[in-house]
Amino acid sequence: MNIRSNAIVGQPGGPTAAINATLAGVIHAALEAEQIGTLYGMRNGIDGFLGEQIINLSDRFAQGRDLQELITTPGAALGSCRRKLPPFEDDPELYERLFKLFSKYDIRYFFYIGGNDSMDTVDKVAAYARERNYDIRVIGIPKTIDNDLCGTDHTPGFGSAAKFVAVTIQELLRDCAVYTVPAVTVVEIMGRDAGWLTAAAGLPQLAGYGGPDLIYLPERVFDMNAFLEDIRNALAVHPNVLVAVSEGIRFADGTYVGEGGQSGAADVFGHRYLAGTGKVLEQAIRETIGCKVRSVELSLCQRCASSVASATDLSEAFSAGEAGVSLACQGKTGLMVTFIRENEPYRCSLGCIPVSEVANRIRKVPDSYIDSKGNQITVQCLQYLRPLIVGEPALVWRDGMPVHLVLD
Amino acid sequence: MNIRSNAIVGQPGGPTAAINATLAGVIHAALEAEQIGTLYGMRNGIDGFLGEQIINLSDRFAQGRDLQELITTPGAALGSCRRKLPPFEDDPELYERLFKLFSKYDIRYFFYIGGNDSMDTVDKVAAYARERNYDIRVIGIPKTIDNDLCGTDHTPGFGSAAKFVAVTIQELLRDCAVYTVPAVTVVEIMGRDAGWLTAAAGLPQLAGYGGPDLIYLPERVFDMNAFLEDIRNALAVHPNVLVAVSEGIRFADGTYVGEGGQSGAADVFGHRYLAGTGKVLEQAIRETIGCKVRSVELSLCQRCASSVASATDLSEAFSAGEAGVSLACQGKTGLMVTFIRENEPYRCSLGCIPVSEVANRIRKVPDSYIDSKGNQITVQCLQYLRPLIVGEPALVWRDGMPVHLVLD
Numbered sequence: 001m002n003i004r005s006n007a008i009v010g011q012p013g014g015p016t017a018a019i020n021a022t023l024a025g026v027i028h029a030a031l032e033a034e035q036i037g038t039l040y041g042m043r044n045g046i047d048g049f050l051g052e053q054i055i056n057l058s059d060r061f062a063q064g065r066d067l068q069e070l071i072t073t074p075g076a077a078l079g080s081c082r083r084k085l086p087p088f089e090d091d092p093e094l095y096e097r098l099f100k101l102f103s104k105y106d107i108r109y110f111f112y113i114g115g116n117d118s119m120d121t122v123d124k125v126a127a128y129a130r131e132r133n134y135d136i137r138v139i140g141i142p143k144t145i146d147n148d149l150c151g152t153d154h155t156p157g158f159g160s161a162a163k164f165v166a167v168t169i170q171e172l173l174r175d176c177a178v179y180t181v182p183a184v185t186v187v188e189i190m191g192r193d194a195g196w197l198t199a200a201a202g203l204p205q206l207a208g209y210g211g212p213d214l215i216y217l218p219e220r221v222f223d224m225n226a227f228l229e230d231i232r233n234a235l236a237v238h239p240n241v242l243v244a245v246s247e248g249i250r251f252a253d254g255t256y257v258g259e260g261g262q263s264g265a266a267d268v269f270g271h272r273y274l275a276g277t278g279k280v281l282e283q284a285i286r287e288t289i290g291c292k293v294r295s296v297e298l299s300l301c302q303r304c305a306s307s308v309a310s311a312t313d314l315s316e317a318f319s320a321g322e323a324g325v326s327l328a329c330q331g332k333t334g335l336m337v338t339f340i341r342e343n344e345p346y347r348c349s350l351g352c353i354p355v356s357e358v359a360n361r362i363r364k365v366p367d368s369y370i371d372s373k374g375n376q377i378t379v380q381c382l383q384y385l386r387p388l389i390v391g392e393p394a395l396v397w398r399d400g401m402p403v404h405l406v407l408d
Numbered sequence: 409m410n411i412r413s414n415a416i417v418g419q420p421g422g423p424t425a426a427i428n429a430t431l432a433g434v435i436h437a438a439l440e441a442e443q444i445g446t447l448y449g450m451r452n453g454i455d456g457f458l459g460e461q462i463i464n465l466s467d468r469f470a471q472g473r474d475l476q477e478l479i480t481t482p483g484a485a486l487g488s489c490r491r492k493l494p495p496f497e498d499d500p501e502l503y504e505r506l507f508k509l510f511s512k513y514d515i516r517y518f519f520y521i522g523g524n525d526s527m528d529t530v531d532k533v534a535a536y537a538r539e540r541n542y543d544i545r546v547i548g549i550p551k552t553i554d555n556d557l558c559g560t561d562h563t564p565g566f567g568s569a570a571k572f573v574a575v576t577i578q579e580l581l582r583d584c585a586v587y588t589v590p591a592v593t594v595v596e597i598m599g600r601d602a603g604w605l606t607a608a609a610g611l612p613q614l615a616g617y618g619g620p621d622l623i624y625l626p627e628r629v630f631d632m633n634a635f636l637e638d639i640r641n642a643l644a645v646h647p648n649v650l651v652a653v654s655e656g657i658r659f660a661d662g663t664y665v666g667e668g669g670q671s672g673a674a675d676v677f678g679h680r681y682l683a684g685t686g687k688v689l690e691q692a693i694r695e696t697i698g699c700k701v702r703s704v705e706l707s708l709c710q711r712c713a714s715s716v717a718s719a720t721d722l723s724e725a726f727s728a729g730e731a732g733v734s735l736a737c738q739g740k741t742g743l744m745v746t747f748i749r750e751n752e753p754y755r756c757s758l759g760c761i762p763v764s765e766v767a768n769r770i771r772k773v774p775d776s777y778i779d780s781k782g783n784q785i786t787v788q789c790l791q792y793l794r795p796l797i798v799g800e801p802a803l804v805w806r807d808g809m810p811v812h813l814v815l816d
Binding site for chain 1: 418423445452456468483484487488489491520571575576578579580582583585586587588591593610612617628702704705707708709711712713714715716718720732755760794797798799800805806807808809810811812814
């Protein structure tokens with residue numbers, strides 16, 4: 001007879017439209033795993049767990065009830081936190097407290113669904129456990145709309161965000177095309193260091209009725225004069241110019257284009273908040289070219305528009321959650337689940353990588369995905385992106401609104 | 409045997425997610441009407457027509473081909489214009505040229521799908537025709553996401569915009585709920601003079617998991633001190649406060665709250681562009697309360713997010729187009745199609761009203777729809793809004809993107 005131990009799962013960092021699908025995958029697999037007794041959920045990540053804020057997910061989702069609604073609910077059903085674990089030397093008591101709680105609740109499986117910063121936490125907890133010979137299997141499951149984690153073809157959450165960007169850009173193209181007065185629309189898209197999501201703005205051109213005239217990623221140095229020249233050239237071709245820009249584009253001296261329009265505040269990781277890139281460019285166009293111009297910031301909708309999610313993304317996100325449980329049950333630890341791609345036809349299988357090779361690193365858009373002028377993406381990039389947005393999720397609608405699952 | 413005359417249709421003003429559904433209704437009914445020979449489309453409204461930019465819609469949509477794709481395509485397939493016809497006395501030559509073109513193309517039916525400003529054009533053309541005994545039937549078919557036309561229960565295009573606002577607010581509520589740090593999210597919603605669309609932000613509360621904490625419409629004078637007190641009170645209840653504000657809220661002296669953040673530019677009708685309401689409030693909260701705060705502008709997506717359209721709205725918009733053709737074929741002129749509502753169960757039937765009673769007037773949100781404090785909507789308001797967003801349209805998706813119809 002198996003001796004069962006318990007498991008816990010957390011959803012730190014910024015939410016996505018797919019992070020609850022991954023949670024659903026963890027729940028589904030944990031309920032079926034013979035080695036796992038009770039699956040707990042951390043309220044607000046490590047932060048909440050340290051205050052013993054936990055929820056019994058095995059009871060809540062007994063017999064798989066409500067899992068489908070959880071899959072299509074945006075946000076992080078368990079709540080999130082922004083705490084990055086300090087190095088052990090800086091706060092040994094915190095680590096001791098954490099492991100006392102693991103012991104108190106007999107937790108031998110720890111799943112952390114997160115991005116870059118959360119993979120650093122996975123790495124530290126796994127390393128600490130190994131050093132103390134504490135038998136806990138710590139598995140990272142990727143999520144980020146930024147698609148900038150190393151070691152994986154793409155990340156859960158990216159496909160849905162990319163689909164929202166692509167669909168919205170296509171709708172804006174129709175909207176902007178109605179007038180004959182020369183006008184520029186600047187659409188600002190999330191992505192501090194990597195331009196994956198901004199690149200997705202190019203997807204509408206696959207449908208055959210055009211895409212953005214210009215696309216600027218943070219992987220290329222931004223030159224304001226070249227930009228304004230690009231705009232002038234585009235206006236010479238047709239009156240309705242649509243430009244997609246990453247919030248993270250920078251000048252040659254390393255300053256963000258958006259810094260002119262931002263407060264200069266930084267988050268707890270020292271990342272600077274950027275909010276003004278589109279507005280800065282709007283103003284520059286108004287002052288130098290003088291045509292009608294407006295900027296649109298896609299903002300938080302990029303990470304929570306579940307109503308326009310990618311079914312491929314949600315399905316892969318669910319599988320990533322299941323794979324995390326499977327790895328832990330095989331005795332693995334300190335790993336992150338990865339996606340491995342096969343093309344023609346597209347197929348995504350699951351792998352893993354030591355989390356130490358992932359934490360605190362950023363995967364940028366490769367050179368071959370950006371055209372030589374640095375103001376458009378290439379066909380190769382479109383081929384990479386296309387399969388990730390395919391399929392519409394089976395949303396449940398009631399009185400015109402999608403049904404969400406809220407954990408009380 | 410009937411003697412057939414020709415018809416023409418235009419789509420002036422700002423586009424909506426439903427204006428092509430109305431165009432499809434006009435096309436469908438005109439193709440079937442015995443009195444109508446060829447249906448032409450004005451490229452870019454009256455502007456394009458004066459330059460003889462027309463398209464033969466009878467040929468393009470023979471046997472109803474592509475009508476379904478047209479219905480779910482955002483923007484105005486025929487293109488738009490912002491021209492408001494001057495009074496006859498100011499430019500008699502323009503009127504003469506217009507009627508020479510009607511005569512040249514044997515046009516006896518003129519359908520104009522538009523908002524306030526376009527109904528003024530319908531009124532002027534109909535009046536001019538009557539005075540000259542020129543037999544042309546001029547019918548206005550309403551469209552505006554603002555829902556501010558008089559004489560009709562609601563306007564085509566509003567239901568889809570309201571649904572986008574409601575669904576997006578619900579998704580933002582899930583997203584904003586993940587952190588425990590006190591934070592305010594200010595969502596800025598379109599509507600210069602009437603708060604209908606901002607009121608739709610309250611719809612998520614019908615689902616039972618909460619709505620925005622506070623809602624401010626332009627129908628009430630905005631008081632910054634009261635607003636900041638409202639925010640403080642909301643933060644005392646829970647950490648994640650979400651506020652919906654209309655772009656059109658004004659201080660007691662009549663100045664727009666957003667004027668601090670705007671360019672002061674005005675459009676050709678003298679309407680001032682507002683873009684800074686959310687940003688101004690964000691800054692005020694940061695400076696006085698000092699908590700985490702951000703603003704989200706829903707922007708153009710409100711009028712073009714066909715992927716989250718209301719099936720009820722698209723169906724009613726189509727019917728409004730058909731009804732316009734029917735009125736003209738009955739010999740009526742100078743009328744606007746209206747919606748008449750029955751409740752329990754909701755049912756929308758079609759009527760009409762002299763366009764002179766509609767043009768240049770604005771229908772505001774009634775007092776009974778706004779709570780006594782002026783910072784929330786009432787149950788009555790929710791009951792009014794609810795049926796308008798029901799149903800999801802039959803979109804055609806290809807490779808993860810909705811299929812649009814683009815008229816070349």
